Amino acid sequence: MQKKLFVVLSILILASLVLTACGTPAPKDVTLTLGSWRTDDVAAWEAITTAFHAKYPNITVKFDPTNPPDYNATLRSQLETGTGPDLFFVRSFGVGRELFDAGYIASLKDLPGINDTFSAGARAPWATDSGEPYAVPIAAVSHGIFYNKDLFAANGIEVPTSWEDLMAASQKLLDAGVTPFANGTKDAWDINEVVMMQLLPSDVGGYDGRMAYLNGDRCFNDPEIVAAFQQMADLKPYLPAGFEATSYADAEQLFAQGKAAMFFDGSWSIGQIKKDATAFQWGVFYPPALKGKDTYVSFHVDAAIGANAASKNLDAAKTFLAWLETPEFAALIGNNLPGFFPMTNEIPSLTDPIANDFMNFNKQAKGVDIRFVWEKLMDAPTDKVNAYTSLNNNVISVLKGEKTPEEAANAFNADVADWYGPASKCK
Amino acid sequence: MLRTKFNRALTYIVLTVWTIIVLFPLWTLIVNSFKPQNEIFADPFGLPKNFTLDGYIEVWKAGHFGLYFTNSLIVTILSLTLILFIGSMAAYALAKWKSRVSNFLYVFFIAGLMIPIRLGTIDLMRLIIALNLQNTIWSLIPVYVAMGMPIATFVLTAFIKELPNEMFDAAKVDGASEWQVYSRVVLPLMRPALATVAIFNMIKIWNDFWFPLVFIRQESARTVALGVSLLFGQYHTDWTRALAVLSLAAIPLLILYILLAREFIKGLTAGAIKG
Amino acid sequence: MSQANLSKNQKPGLLNTENQRTLTWVLFLLPALLVYLVFMAGPLFDSLRLSLYTGKGYNPTEFIGFQNYIDLFTVPLWREKFFNAVTNTCIFFAIHMIVQNSLGLLFANLLSSDFKGRNFFRTLIFTPTTLSVLVVGFLWTLILNPNWGAVNQVLVGIGLEQWALPWLGRENLALPIIALTSVWQWIGMPTVMFLAGLTGISEELLEAASIDGASEWEIFWKIKFPLIQPVLGIIAILTFVDNFNAFDVIYAMAGAKGEPAYSTDLLATLFYRTGIAGEHPTGIPNMGMGATIATITFIILMSGVLLWLYLSRRNADETK
CATH class of the missing domain: 1.10.3720.10 (MetI-like)
Structure with missing residues (x-):
């Protein structure tokens, strides 16, 4: 309660500061552009920026997204030539950090309230090692398996409570002529981020387990990693017949059209699936751990917004950033974009039932953790393979039957140990 | 004489096969842009049964x-x-x-x-x-x-x-x-x-x-x-609209080309690069 | 006035005939040269310089001499990526050279004779060329889709289930198939150029041969083919240059990484990923290495073109 009061107060103070700064005579009207990779969410962001404009009538924010594959390159070319947007989405960890170190993102160490609104853990992906923040965390995403309730009922299947159960259920579906899972490998990233890295937290034991790898106490081909690759091999017979050429969008459609019973995906797809899967009842569950293991949820820090250090309207941009700390924004993003979860300490109640189901995973699980390779393991020198790419390639090799789980784990370990200091003894 | 006829028939066969290969994707593009999403997957190559202009209207507005x-x-x-x-x-x-x-x-x-x-x-x-x-x-x-x-x-x-x-x-x-x-x-x-x-x-x-x-x-x-x-x-995941966008991108140039095709081909072959 | 006098008298000076002619040619060249220098050659050659530097971002500042070149050929990861891209690019080019140009020649030969519907076919053959790659890529990906694509539905329909493959997901199939998609789009270009060449051949020559009892086949190979050699040369070199820089169709159908498993990675996608976009998901570009890849691609292409220029000049001299 006190925290909330503090936030509100600090925002009032900031607002008055801004008002006095732009001050008398009447504040000038400014338009800020907000760069993003979320082309899917144009309508929702327009609602959010409209709400902001209602609060600050002299500032207009224009949401201006770029297609995800082009986002990094265009943003960078614009920043390097001084034409970047005033505000932009910042990727977590190394990628965003690199832009900050190069001087393109304004420091937010003076942004009022940032330390109180967000926990240190929530700020860390967008802060220097000494804790200097440079972007305001706006959303985390969760993961899960969307499932077709009608198909489950028709085949007498309950929501499984262990990986073994899940596989048995898949076999049952397959025997009944139903494709169990919709996922494919054509786009590569999805099998890595929403399947493999969804399973890994339970396999390695959440945050503590991941830290043991990062510290060099465990090697990347230990039995837990092999088990995760084995799960991929387990999945193979249950993927669509042409999974190698099935893209992420195809997979979503296979599920939405009722042609596949389950779909490994992220919470960001709630809106999409709601719109497309209208012919049957569906729900979501978290993939259960192997028997004898606890379930940990992959709850990932996804996006933050930073200000362009070279923006001509840095003050107005910071006004917007401060507004992102308010409960009003948290409720707006949580409800306008179901499946994106505010990262504030105080989480507003969410209206979307499926979004609440995702939040419940966190409560039921032993713990939550971010995606396995995001922290440190992607910062490879340019002539080495980073852990993301290596994991991705090896997962696909296992699915295509080119490598056994052990071979894949060994190859993954070799790639990481090749450059990641703490893992050097794993060579 | 027989040989000429045979050659002519062969010409038509080759060109007709290619015509199908060229027109089929364009057909897919255009018919599907008038179908609701579900129908695109249920029947990707037939004429629209539930004809809709939603894709175009939405895209034109956006x-x-x-x-x-x-x-x-x-x-x-x-x-x-x-x-x-x-x-x-x-x-x-x-x-x-x-x-x-x-x-x-x-x-x-x-x-x-x-x-x-x-x-x-x-x-x-x-x-x-x-x-x-x-x-x-x-x-x-x-x-x-x-x-x-x-x-x-x-x-x-x-x-x-x-x-x-x-x-x-x-x-x-x-x-x-x-x-x-x-x-x-x-x-x-x-x-x-x-x-x-x-x-x-x-x-x-x-x-x-x-x-x-x-x-x-x-x-x-x-x-x-x-x-x-x-x-x-x-x-990209809303196929009716995606196809409407792509049709809107393709059709004007296509029409322009078809209108000018005769001139263009004539222009190209009139002077000719002499061998 | 004085100008005319000077040139008449052939006095040595700034404006004698020779210099005047040179001046005329320079004036003809100047507008093109200026635009090209300022907006293309300058920026490009300045960027090739970056291959001698290293650092993150688009303006690497740390000078390292030829280290990028050495790395590209000696560091296993780079060498593997680079030679994979070179091989794929050669295959991609070869498919265009063989399939696109022989089909183009076939179509041009068919379309050069007079028959009903000729204009329709002439228009049709060039139609896909007017489409954007985004459209072409999306449509063919849809048609080849393993779950609801037409190709596999037809194959299953006629009982060839074992041939209903995930076309774009197989490492040995994806590259040829994407190349054929690109052939589908661009075939109008060689067809129309061949057509122009064939239309230029005199009717009398062909009639005479026909009266002498030569078959269509003989007429084609003995008369038409030698006469369109110059067109063939231009088409060959354009195919070479265009496809060694091919990027769009791969980007649209297989992404910047050349999925699956880099089997469709070309020199241009490797350059884009390395120098412009950075690898997913880190996205930190390495412009120094990107420029190195571009420079080597440039050297390969330039040697090809110079060889072509030399050969065509020698050819021209021989025929004269």
């Missing part, structure tokens, strides 16, 4: 296609005119000026064909900012004209070199200046080669979205290619 087309047309037409004009002048000099300098320049021009233009993006952007052209369609024209030079000089020079020398000599004897030879003799003869260069560049310019993407943030200066790629990203 983007400003009228504006995008105007922008693309201005950029394409101005760039093409400049490419053909200054490119053909240069090609004439490169073909007829016998000197080391022109040999070197010829190679220098076509060298531009061989480096991915994206490599120069940052330098180009600094230049555009220095000229204060960013966020306008005028930023695109000099870049496209420059991009068109290698192919223009390459094709046109090769063409002029193939023209018989007597034509030039006759004009020279009549006391014509180089400019007169160029404008009265060479330009009219060059029509087919100019058409080739125009078509090559038109497709590249009309469909380029890289430079609009980095040069232009203002909605009012977007081109069709940029608008389409952004809308396509927005609707």
Whole structure:
């Protein structure tokens, strides 16, 4: 309660500061552009920026997204030539950090309230090692398996409570002529981020387990990693017949059209699936751990917004950033974009039932953790393979039957140990 | 006689098969843009049963296609005119000026064909900012004209070199200046080669979205290619709309081409590159 | 006035005939040269310089001499990526050279004779060329889709289930298939150019041969083919240059990484990923190495073109 009061107060103070700064005579009207990779969410962001404009009538924010594959390159070319947007989405960890170190993102160490609104853990992906923040965390995403309730009922299947159960259920579906899972490998990233890295937290034991790898106490081909690759091999017979050429969008459609019973995906797809899967009842569950293991949820820090250090309207941009700390924004993003979860300490109640189901995973699980390779393991020198790419390639090799789980784990370990200091003894 | 008939039949068979291969994807594009999403997957290749214009209406509302087309047309037409004009002048000099300098320049021009233009993006952007052209369609024209030079000089020079020398000599004897030879003799003869260069560049310019993407943030200066790629990203999982976007991108140029096809093919084959 | 006098008298000076002619040619060249220098050659050659530097972002500042070149050929990861891209690019080019140009020649030959519907076919053959790659890529990906694509539905329909493959997901199939998609789009170009060449052959020559009893086949190979050699040369070199820089169709159908497993990675996608976009998901570009890849691609292409120029000049001299 006190925290909330503090936030509100600090925002009032900031607002008055801004008002006095732009001050008398009447504040000038400014338009800020907000760069993003979320082309899917144009309508929702327009609602959010409209709400902001209602609060600050002299500032207009224009949401201006770029297609995800082009986002990094265009943003960078614009920043390097001084034409970047005033505000932009910042990727977590190394990628965003690199832009900050190069001087393109304004420091937010003076942004009022940032330390109180967000926990240190929530700020860390967008802060220097000494804790200097440079972007305001706006959303985390969760993961899960969307499932077709009608198909489950028709085949007498309950929501499984262990990986073994899940596989048995898949076999049952397959025997009944139903494709169990919709996922494919054509786009590569999805099998890595929403399947493999969804399973890994339970396999390695959440945050503590991941830290043991990062510290060099465990090697990347230990039995837990092999088990995760084995799960991929387990999945193979249950993927669509042409999974190698099935893209992420195809997979979503296979599920939405009722042609596949389950779909490994992220919470960001709630809106999409709601719109497309209208012919049957569906729900979501978290993939259960192997028997004898606890379930940990992959709850990932996804996006933050930073200000362009070279923006001509840095003050107005910071006004917007401060507004992102308010409960009003948290409720707006949580409800306008179901499946994106505010990262504030105080989480507003969410209206979307499926979004609440995702939040419940966190409560039921032993713990939550971010995606396995995001922290440190992607910062490879340019002539080495980073852990993301290596994991991705090896997962696909296992699915295509080119490598056994052990071979894949060994190859993954070799790639990481090749450059990641703490893992050097794993060579 | 029998042989001729057989040949004719074979011609029709080959061309009909190819016609199907060409038209089938276009058919898929257009019929599916009038179907609701579910029907696209249930019956991807038949005529729409639940005819809908939703995709088009939604997409037309979300983007400003009228504006995008105007922008693309201005950029394409101005760039093409400049490419053909200054490119053909240069090609004439490169073909007829016998000197080391022109040999070197010829190679220098076509060298531009061989480096991915994206490599120069940052330098180009600094230049555009220095000229204060960013966020306008005028930023695109000099870049496209420059991009068109290698192919223009390459094709046109090769063409002029193939023209018989007597034509030039006759004009020279009549006391014509180089400019007169160029404008009265060479330009009219060059029509087919100019058409080739125009078509090559038109497709590249009309469909380029890289430079609009980095040069232009203002909605009012977007081109069709940029608008389409952004809308396509927005609707990539909404197939009715995605297909409507793609149809809107494809159809105007398609119609324009079909209207001009006769002229174009005639222009190309009229003068012909003599063997 | 004085100008005319000078040239008549052939006095040595700035404006004698020779210099005047040179001046004319320079004026003809100047507009093109200026635009090309400022907006293309300058920025490009300045960027090739970056291959001698290293650092993150688009403006690397740390000078390292030829280290990028050495790395590209000696560091296993780079060498593997680079030679993979070179091989794929050669295959991609070869498919265009063989399939696109022989089909184009076939179509041009068919379309050069007079028959009902000729204009329809002539229009049709060039139609796909007017489409954007975004459209072409999306449509063919849809048609080849393993789950609801037409190709596999037809194959299953006629009982060839074992041939209903995930076309774009197989490492040995994806590249040829994408190349054929690109052939589908661009075939109009060689067809129309060949057509122009064939239309230029005199009717009398062909009639005479026909009266002498030569078959269509003989007429084609003995008369038409030798006469369109110059066109063939231009088409060959354009195919070479265009496809060694091919990027759009791969980007649209297989992404910047050349999926599956880099089997469709070309020199241009490797350059884009390395120098412009950075690898997913880190996205930190290495412009120094990107420029190195571009420079080497440039050298390969330039040697090809110079060889072509040399050969065509020698050919021209021989025929004269």
